Amino acid sequence: MARFIKKGKQEIGLSPDDLKFRGKKKANEVLLRIIDFDETSLEEDALQLVRDVLKYKEKDTVTWLNVDGLHNAAIMKEIAETFDLETLVLAEVMHTQARPRVIEYDNCILISIKMLQQNEESHLINVENLSIILTDTVLISFQEKRGDVFEPVRERIRKQKRRIRHGGIDYLTFALLDIVIDNYLYVLSVLGEKIETLEDNLLLNPNEVVINEINNYKRELNFLRKSIKPAKEMIFTLAKMESEFIKEATYVHYKELEDNISQANEVSDSYREILSDQLNIYHTTISSKLNDVMKFLTVFSVIFIPLTFIAGIYGTNFDFLPELHYRYSYFIMLGVMVVIALGMLVYFKRNKWL
Incomplete structure (x- = not known):
């Protein structure tokens, strides 16, 4: 199936509000985790049933429900x-x-964005869809599978970091999105190091392996840009949204997200240009080497044209040639050939053709 557009035939004609999982199943079971906190208290637990969260709804605290696994309707x-x-x-x-987007409903804001993570072992880039529902009493985050991408946020909550413990649900939303965009920058930096090291190999040894690497990195970068560019549009829309679910004081942090996602977008554009330049350098280098070979062969051929002409004359089968029976004719002919060859080389050198 195509890597950029994935749509099954069974999805055609579905109603927009049908609770049907559309995607690749990445978790065997659904895991519900709750974190409830305020300035002084913290409660963290795994839930068996969704209704177990009701006891937190009435409390004047920040409630974060994380759902791992999206396939259970x-x-x-x-x-x-x-x-x-x-x-x-x-x-x-x-x-x-x-596609990544933000939609405001009557009683919530829905945020959808792609998460990119670098697998440290396989060095492959994992892409996962993240959805966040922001209400006035609870934040619900949905991940396709269980992961530790948000563990730094949980650690900040556990260590009673003042800003996140006092910030509210809208600030917690910012913290989650900030982690996602930081991972964009990290993944791009890892890919960027590989792209930048290509240039030395490109100049020293431009071969088929290098061109294959350039094409592979271009394909990976285009795949990343598929997630980063729509995420930029979503973040800019979110930062300009005048919503009752986001406090005025929190918008300054959403402006930080604008700066970070813009940086990620600019970096991806820069690396795309670098790869295009490297591709041009490769073709230019190959053309230059081919020109050098052709120049050598041309000079070699031009030198041998008069030598072949002389050899052709004295290789004819006429009985009477003026120099044919002269004792030193052979050596004279060789001498003339050497003088002609050296003379032509000197002439080419003076005209900087060599």
């Missing part, structure tokens, strides 16, 4: 009923191939 329906959300919102969450 029954759980999604229960989440919609528990938090009084439209099924259309959860249907968007279950569509993992959707």
Whole structure:
């Protein structure tokens, strides 16, 4: 299946609010984790049922429900009923191939963005869809599988970092998005190091291996840009959104997201230009080497044209040639050939053809 557009035939004609999982299943079971905190208290637990979160709804605290696994329609329906959300919102969450975007509903904001992570062992880039539902009482984050990408945020909460413990639900949303965009920059930096080291190999040994690497990096970069560019549009829309779910004081942090995603976008554009330049350098280098070979062969051929002409004359089968029976004719002929060859080389050198 295509890497950039993935749509199954069975998805054609589905109603937008159908709670049907559309994507590749990456988790065997759904895991519900809750973190509830304020300035002085913290409660962290794994939930068995969605309704177990109801006891946190009435508290004047920040409640973060994280859902790992999106394939269970029954759980999604229960989440919609528990938090009084439209099924259309959860249907968007279950569509993992959707483009990054932000949508404001009557009682929530839905944020969808792609998470990029560098696998330290295989060095492959993993892409996962992240959805965040921001309400006035709870933040719900949806991941395709269990991972530790948000563990730094959890550690800040556990260590009672003042800003996140006092910031509220909208600041927690910023912290999660900040982690995602930081990973964009990290993945680009890792890929960038590989791209920049190509230049030395390109100049020293421009071979088929180098051109294959350039094409592979171009393909990877185009795949990253598929996630980064729409994410930039989403972040800029979110930062300009005048919503009751985001406090005025928090917008300054969303402006930071604008700067970071713009940097990621600019870096991806820069590396794309570098790869294009490297591709041009490769073709230029190969053409230059071919020109050098052709120049050598041309000079070699031009020198031998008069020598072949002399050899052709004295290689004819006429009985009477003026110098044919002269004792030193052979040596004279060789001498003339050497003088002609050396003379032509000197002439080429003076005209800087060599």
